[in-house]
Amino acid sequence: MKKPWLLACLVLAVLADLVFTYAQNLRLTIDGDLAAIVVPRADYAAVLHDPFGLGVLLTGGWYSAPNRFFSHIMMREYCLHMPLALQAVSSPITSVYASMALLNVLVQALLLYVLGWYATGTRRLGSLRLWVAMALLVPFFQTSGYNGQMAIIDNSFTYNFFYAIPVLLLLVLLWPLFRAAWCGQPLRLAWYQLVAMLLLSVVLALSGPIIGGAVLVLLVGVGVRAGRQRWQLPAAERLRYLSWQGFLVCGWLGAWCLYSLYIGRHNTENLAVTISVWQRYQLVPHGIFDELTSKLGLPLLVAGCLGNAWLIRRRLPATAEGLRIRKVLRWIGWFALVYVALLPLGGYRSYRPLILRHDSILPITIALVAFYALSTSYLLEHWAGQLRRWYGLGVLGVAFVFMYADHRLYPRHDNACERQALALLGQADAEPTVQLPDDCTVMSWKPITNPSESATNAELLSHWSVTKGHKLYYYSGQWH
Numbered sequence: 001m002k003k004p005w006l007l008a009c010l011v012l013a014v015l016a017d018l019v020f021t022y023a024q025n026l027r028l029t030i031d032g033d034l035a036a037i038v039v040p041r042a043d044y045a046a047v048l049h050d051p052f053g054l055g056v057l058l059t060g061g062w063y064s065a066p067n068r069f070f071s072h073i074m075m076r077e078y079c080l081h082m083p084l085a086l087q088a089v090s091s092p093i094t095s096v097y098a099s100m101a102l103l104n105v106l107v108q109a110l111l112l113y114v115l116g117w118y119a120t121g122t123r124r125l126g127s128l129r130l131w132v133a134m135a136l137l138v139p140f141f142q143t144s145g146y147n148g149q150m151a152i153i154d155n156s157f158t159y160n161f162f163y164a165i166p167v168l169l170l171l172v173l174l175w176p177l178f179r180a181a182w183c184g185q186p187l188r189l190a191w192y193q194l195v196a197m198l199l200l201s202v203v204l205a206l207s208g209p210i211i212g213g214a215v216l217v218l219l220v221g222v223g224v225r226a227g228r229q230r231w232q233l234p235a236a237e238r239l240r241y242l243s244w245q246g247f248l249v250c251g252w253l254g255a256w257c258l259y260s261l262y263i264g265r266h267n268t269e270n271l272a273v274t275i276s277v278w279q280r281y282q283l284v285p286h287g288i289f290d291e292l293t294s295k296l297g298l299p300l301l302v303a304g305c306l307g308n309a310w311l312i313r314r315r316l317p318a319t320a321e322g323l324r325i326r327k328v329l330r331w332i333g334w335f336a337l338v339y340v341a342l343l344p345l346g347g348y349r350s351y352r353p354l355i356l357r358h359d360s361i362l363p364i365t366i367a368l369v370a371f372y373a374l375s376t377s378y379l380l381e382h383w384a385g386q387l388r389r390w391y392g393l394g395v396l397g398v399a400f401v402f403m404y405a406d407h408r409l410y411p412r413h414d415n416a417c418e419r420q421a422l423a424l425l426g427q428a429d430a431e432p433t434v435q436l437p438d439d440c441t442v443m444s445w446k447p448i449t450n451p452s453e454s455a456t457n458a459e460l461l462s463h464w465s466v467t468k469g470h471k472l473y474y475y476s477g478q479w480h
Contacts, residue, residue: 010131024143025101027414031156032445053263067264070207075161119373145405146297151358166208186243205256212257280344287356308375
């Protein structure tokens with residue numbers, strides 16, 4: 001193996017960053033949606049009893065998140081059992097934060113690995129090229145810094161079950177299709193691989209709010225490209241060498257995503273929409289401007305991708321691989337354009353006032369990060385001497401900007417106050433309702449001022465053995 005010392009350094013660097021990320025995540029607060037989904041609260045109970053949304057299909061019923069069963073069930077099972085398992089080595093309160101940090105870091109590690117496949121074409125953990133790509137990807141996973149602008153792993157733990165994890169699974173599903181297209185070969189799978197992809201398609205279509213739209217935009221683009229290529233062939237050859245497996249997977253996935261979008265129209269959370277579709281479209285330019293100007297992170301990533309494409313075109317000999325890499329960026333641009341154009345049709349949320357936010361644009365962020373690793377790896381591999389040294393310094397400069405932005409071990413709003421409140425609840429013996437002294441959030445988006453609003457949280461805290469029985473809580477500030 002070439003340069004084993006370099007491989008060892010890269011492995012240690014990636015692992016060190018994951019350890020640091022774990023330490024950062026240990027200090028994040030518990031978001032206000034966690035208990036409602038895990039217990040579950042009454043409005044989220046229906047989806048757990050209707051995995052495929054048949055209540056919508058057969059009766060036209062309405063309930064919360066009818067097309068997100070698998071995200072709900074994954075989150076519920078993990079949060080009910082993992083903190084209890086960790087209590088063998090930690091206190092109940094610590095086990096809650098540790099379980100969230102572990103899940104976030106595991107998803108980040110898997111995303112690094114899978115994105116490394118796309119950047120290098122290899123899944124072999126002993127590959128130096130794979131670890132170079134993973135090291136290039138590391139700085140873009142922001143826990144503080146640019147998290148609010150371009151988060152891949154969200155600071156709100158709940159969101160990762162509906163955004164990062166489904167995107168991770170989608171990348172795994174698309175990998176065989178991507179490799180076949182990259183190599184110009186028809187898709188060929190063993191029967192068990194084909195069955196696994198068909199089953200995973202169902203899980204993905206019914207997981208999270210962005211998968212259906214992203215997949216359909218992607219499939220339309222692939223269909224247009226394949227149709228144009230086939231049309232250029234003689235009529236007698238247009239149907240030759242077509243992959244029935246590829247058609248089956250894409251058709252099956254597309255059908256389930258269409259079904260998911262249909263039943264998603266009966267989501268009671270959409271009833272709170274107070275602005276028209278036209279008004280939502282008027283907000284999109286403001287959302288784009290805000291994403292590209294609020295902080296340096298996303299525009300620097302976009303500039304890095306465009307710069308790499310220009311360097312491949314102007315500073316390297318023309319090759320088929322270089323041309324394919326540049327086409328990838330072109331397709332990412334078209335995907336981003338169509339995806340953003342369709343976002344307003346997904347509804348409006350008050351916590352996403354400009355339609356675009358780090359969570360809703362996650363597929364675009366992932367695509368840009370993957371392209372950056374792909375194109376940077378290509379340039380580092382094909383340049384030598386002084387050019388490579390100067391370019392390497394530029395790459396290190398980009399990495400430094402992102403890593404410096406994310407250098408804070410303690411977030412600006414850490415969980416110290418929340419931990420103290422949970423400890424106080426754990427020490428309360430006889431009182432069924434506890435007044436908390438500090439004005440901070442405890443498993444909520446804002447301080448709870450009415451004890452009844454803490455009922456769902458209290459049930460989960462009792463399950464985790466954080467409290468002795470069912471303890472309601474509140475702050476005295478505005479409650480009457």
